[in-house]
Amino acid sequence: MGEQKSKKEQFLLLMQQLELTEDALLPYFQNAELEKVILEKKARKWHFQFVFENILPCTIYSRLSAQLAKHFSYIAHTSFSIKAVNQQYTEQSILDYWNNCVQELEGISPPLLKLLNEQTPAVQGSKVTISVRNEMEGMSIKSKYAALLSNIFQSFGFPLLTVDTAVQESASNDEYEKFLEAKQKEDQERGLQAALEMQKKEQEAENSDTPVLKGPLSIGLTIKDDADYRKLIDIIDEERRVAVEGYVFAAETKELRSGRTLLTFKITDYTSSIMVKMFSRDKEDAALFQLVQKGMWLKVRGSIQNDTFVRDLVMIGNDINEIKPVQRQDTAPENEKRVELHLHSPMSQMDAVTSVSTLVAQAKKWGHKAIAITDHAVVQSFPEAFGAGKKNDIKILYGVEVNLVDDGVPIAYNDAHRLIAEDTFVVFDVETTGLSAVYDTIIELAAVKIRGGEIIDRFESFANPHHKLSATTINLTGITDDLVENAPEVEDVLKKFYEWTGDAVLVAHNASFDMGFLNVGYKKIGLGKSPNPVIDTLELARFLYPDMKNHRLNTLAKKFDVELTQHHRAIYDAEATGYLLLRMLKDAANQGIEYHDQFNDNMGKGNAFQRARPYHCTLLAQNETGLKNLFKLVSISHIDYFYRVPRLPRSLLQKYREGLLVGSGCDKGEVFEGMMQKSPDEVEDTAQFYDYIEVHPKEVYSHLIELELVRDEKALKEIIGKVVELGEKLNIPVAATGNVHYLNPNDKIYRKILVNSQGGANPLNRHNLPDVHFRTTNEMLDSFSFLGEEKAKKIVVENTNAIADMIDVIKPIKDDLYTPKIEGADEEMRTMSYDMAKSIYGDELPEIVEARLEKELKSIIGHGFAVIYLISHKLVKKSLNDGYLVGSRGSVGSSFVATMTEITEVNPLPPHYVCPNCKTSEFFDDGSVGSGFDLPDKDCPNCGGVFKKDGHDIPFETFLGFKGDKVPDIDLSAPRCQLKRLVTSDFARRTVNSKCGMIG
Structure with a gap:
């Protein structure tokens, strides 16, 4: 008895948790038990097994299902089955459950699903008969779904039912064959029928009383601004009359048997989403329903009901008003716009989501004169930022957020x-x-x-x-x-x-x-x-x-x-x-x-930088020197000081600080963290290292309260205020920055998905993510209003613009070609090309060979490309000498100089014979031969040696253009056998080569 009572108590506790304790439900739940809960941890699925005295009415069953799904959605996907002690039922109870039963079927074809949804089966005793249009449909349902439907009914508490099919009299085989014939004929005349139908609809539209839509779409009554507007996240139960507004992301209409039209669409206000259903009252409604499309912004008013078909709350709409989407505007005067100095692009790996181009375009749209790019430890977004700045005519401030470490922490x-x-x-x-x-x-x-x-x-x-x-x-x-x-x-x-x-x-x-x-x-x-x-x-x-x-x-x-x-x-x-x-x-x-x-x-000996705790700080390049130093620091931090993250020793930053503005960074910066943990006078020495101090809106620091690093919002405001006072005391400008990771507030979900995908590896998963969208001037001023209007304006507008003005217009991608410099490269290329040509074609070069060499060398040396050829030559030569096969690919094969300097084996001269012994050559430049390899074998008439066949007749213009001024793109492929890289002895190399054959 104790166990029996325990199961009843568990059921009652569960019903209290599900808020299903009102008096009207008690008769149905009398003596009910929670028999078992089956957990699938990996799949995050919970299955409840209930025992009731009687079969539940369908409405009570649907409510129980909805409440289970709602209350446990954050933990697992829920399902349940019911055993009824008394399995008595009526014909109506089976019909009530029919739609629920059909909804449980998985993988059913759309035509069969439509057939089952749009009919009422016949019930006689324990037999449920489904009407079908032909024997093929009947066989399909019997073989695949009859047993399944019976099992589903049992999970609702019913006894074992027999599911059968019957062909409708109006759909006998003879008539079905006639139908197929008619369908075939209809398909053949589809074009004509479509035209006639279109003409008919146009005539109906002309004769119809439906008004032509002018202006925003409106169905039903006008929804006033003082209506009971609700956020979708707050709608958790059935309600009589509410209004919502949002973005339509799916919409469809369906004509019902009754002749009415059903409009179904899904709407979101970015807090949650809901399905809206509307039934037409007349032809005018039906016509207007067609105008509701994906992408619209609507106000909708209606009642919230639990829909047994979709097993969720839906809105039964009464009124629809189209509205313009609410877009954020920067309402500050033209000369009082802020400048964002702390912004991340998707190059801040697995952290930011909005492209640089989009953010730059938005800054221009809001009237900002400049915008900074400060990705985590990298500068890969600079090319895209440069292009976006050029396109939108806005000044780009090139920067980076580095991980600053002390060279040594005092012992x-x-x-x-x-x-x-x-x-x-x-x-x-x-x-x-x-x-x-x-x-x-x-x-x-x-x-x-x-x-x-x-x-x-x-x-x-x-x-x-x-x-x-x-x-x-x-x-x-x-x-x-x-x-x-x-x-x-x-x-x-x-x-x-x-x-x-x-x-x-x-x-x-x-x-x-x-x-x-x-x-x-x-x-x-x-x-x-x-x-x-x-x-x-x-x-x-x-x-x-x-x-x-x-x-x-x-x-x-x-x-x-x-x-x-x-x-x-x-x-x-x-x-x-x-x-x-x-x-x-x-x-x-x-x-x-x-x-x-x-x-x-x-202090600082050994790998001290690995032991030091990194602080974030922001670097902005003021000029070309600063940009060069910025690139140098990023490279060094990745090559010499990488430990979990690229680190930058303070001494190194001091060494290459020329042309850079150093900002104090986010809450992981040492100034803000110091102000959180120490008294202001102790932070003074730290702050003096920086050219400007950053503060973010208090919403960006919200996670610090959640982590109990800051007591409450009042303490957070005090800390921000003290940072601002410290800057004033030390005469260091304080700039309000947004730590931007995405464009709009509703984009936060994308960053959340990105961060959550990294699990425990990312410390951001230890708290709720703060709001780090791109803020307008007025939004930023509102965030700092607790400092007073004058001080807020100074840090948001005046100081950010002053810092932007300290920075020159910089071009990270130059117009000119800056090739490496190797002394004597021009002469070395000329000498190497002629020496190789003479070793093949003789000391007195054929006119066709010498003319091609001079043409190419003039273009290559004249445009400064000789050093590129020389580097490629050295790479290929070194690889071949070390035993690695190298092949060129692409258009470099059209350069004869590349052939003579052993960069490529392709000879672009016209097809020809050449004697390896006496250097006699014979060229075919009349187009009669496509490739030298196609020439017949032939002996040299002078010495009798066997001619070598070569030449593919490829013009040099294919490679460097008609003017010979295109930058060379020399593609080299170096396939290799992995084992070969690991062995060192000549014997081992020979063994590997014999085993591998052609290395690839």
């Missing part, structure tokens, strides 16, 4: 010449309510004091934050509200700790974080910044043990067998760090470090 702070072996260390740890030393507070401070290799004292205290702890804090630290609500004030704890530490060396794992909270706390109580020397065990471990995968506290504790009882509790973390410190100091001493001020002598 020690407040350097002091103190002997490590004789010093006292205070190893401490803080637990906090968040990551910001300004907006969050310490809730636990603990430390151990070490001298002579032993722990001699301990300090531990909770602190009262005077507010409830977040779930994240409790889960991470294990500290609950009960532990801190009666704890001392933070100020009192810090005073005691200050006195307890004395002049000892402070030690912490990731000391910049812990010292940040300590220094901010000390300043608040008037003690100033801590003067104590500091050691960061995180950076010390990175220096001492560079081969470890990571240097987290728990990883190090496991490596050195140090007990870590409860990670993220201050006292346990401090004690574990203390024991690790003793081990690290021994290893440091082995490397010659005896004094505190020697630690930072090792």
Whole structure:
């Protein structure tokens, strides 16, 4: 009985969750049970098996189906089946379920589906008879779908039913044959019939009372602006009368048996979508229905009903009004438009979605005078941006968002010449309510004091934050509200700790974080910044043990067998760090470090750039020099400093900073992050590195609140305000940028799909994506209105335009050809060509050979192409000498100079014989021979040797054009055997060649 009751309780709990508990439903759900739930985890499918006393009415069944699908859609696809204890049914109940039954059929052909949908079957006892038009249809339904239909009825709770077919009397075989004959005749006369039908419709239209449509489409009543407009995402249940508006993405009309016309279309407002159905009231409605097309924007008013056929909520429309699509406009005055300085294209791999051309065109349409391109670490979008800027007559600012790293992170702070072996260390740890030393507070401070290799004292205290702890804090630290609500004030704890530490060396794992909270706390109580020397065990471990995968506290504790009882509790973390410190100091001493001020002598050694945390920053090229330096920095970051992402050391940026404007980047930039976590005066030194400071709209930073990196929107506004004040204090312009990744707000879904496809590999999947569309001037001003109108205008309009004005008009793709420079390339090509020609055709070259050489060399050398030929020659020669076969392809075969410099084996001269011994030659330049290979074998009349046959009569113009000024496009193919690349000995090479034959 306990199990029986449990199943009933589970059913009632499920019905409460599905909001199916009203009194009208209780009689149908009496004694019902949730018998089983079958889960298919990989396919994300849930199948519920219910037991009811009686077969449910079809309307109740449909509602249960809709609620299940709705409430579990974010988890899985749902389905269910029913067992009825009492399987009594009526003829009407079978007919009520008929459409639902047909809807469950999968893979059925459209003609059969139409036949089943448009009829009412005959029911006699347990037999359901379907009317068909001929025996072929009957056989098809019986063999394929009869058993399936019976099973579907059983899943609704019915007993086993027999499904049969019967040929309609009006559709006997004789009549069906007559029908086929008539159909064939109709097909033959289709052209005439179509013309007659068109003429008939035109006459009907002339005689019809239907008005000619002028202006926007309107069906039914006019929907006023004060109507009950709803977002589609908010429509979750049946409603009597609502209005929606949006974009039509599918539409069709169908004439029913009754003579009325059914209009069905799907509409979206980009929050969700819904199907709308309308039935014509008269011929005028039917005519107007034809005008509803995909691509229209409509207002629609009607009732929301649960449609049993589509098993979803649909709108039964009453009124339709066509509207113009709402397009965003930049309403700022012509001379007060903003400039976007931070924008990503699809070249920011797997992150941005809108093409550069589209974004540039939109900027021009809004009246912006310039726009910046700042992809992640790459510049591949520059050519497209250049073309779009030229087409739209708008200034392009060429830039990049780089991953800036420090050459070395300090191991020690407040350097002091103190002997490590004789010093006292205070190893401490803080637990906090968040990551910001300004907006969050310490809730636990603990430390151990070490001298002579032993722990001699301990300090531990909770602190009262005077507010409830977040779930994240409790889960991470294990500290609950009960532990801190009666704890001392933070100020009192810090005073005691200050006195307890004395002049000892402070030690912490990731000391910049812990010292940040300590220094901010000390300043608040008037003690100033801590003067104590500091050691960061995180950076010390990175220096001492560079081969470890990571240097987290728990990883190090496991490596050195140090007990870590409860990670993220201050006292346990401090004690574990203390024991690790003793081990690290021994290893440091082995490397010659005896004094505190020697630690930072090792800063930046080895692959320090790999250990440093990258910060985002933006680079904009001011001029040609800056563009060259930008290209150089991008190349170096990919070739020499790539570790997970291309990294750019700060020293390298300083070296090639000429012609560049350096911006502070997004929330991953060190200025904004510093303002989140530290006091403004601590961020001043950091900010002075930049030429301009960026701030984004608060909506772009929204994920920081979700991740609890910022407490709330009020704190976020304060941080943005302090960044702006910092720029004013340091006289560094602050620019409002959008961090643009797509054009319109509704394009966000495309970026979401792109980012979600990367799963856990992309950290963006840890939070909801912010709104990073291309904003107008007025939208940006609205976002920063909390700063005041004057300040908002300054950072949105004035400063962005001033920065754009500091940048020259740059052409990243030059008009001239800039070939590499190799000293003596011209003469080398001439000498090489003539030497090879004389070795084949003799010292006195035939006139046809010398004329072709001179013609080509004049064009090649005269237009500066000799170096391109020379490089190609060296590539082919080197590959052949190393044993790799190389073949040329394409039009380079029409260059005789390319043949003479061994770039190609194709000889473009007219077909000819040439003697390898005495150099005698015979040319056929009258067109009588197509290719030298077609010539008959022949002996040399002078020496009797066998003539070599060559020449394919290809004009040089095929390659470099009629004027010989086309840039050479020399295509070389180097197929190779993979095994051959791996072997080195001559014997091995010969073996591989014999095995591979023609390498390909």
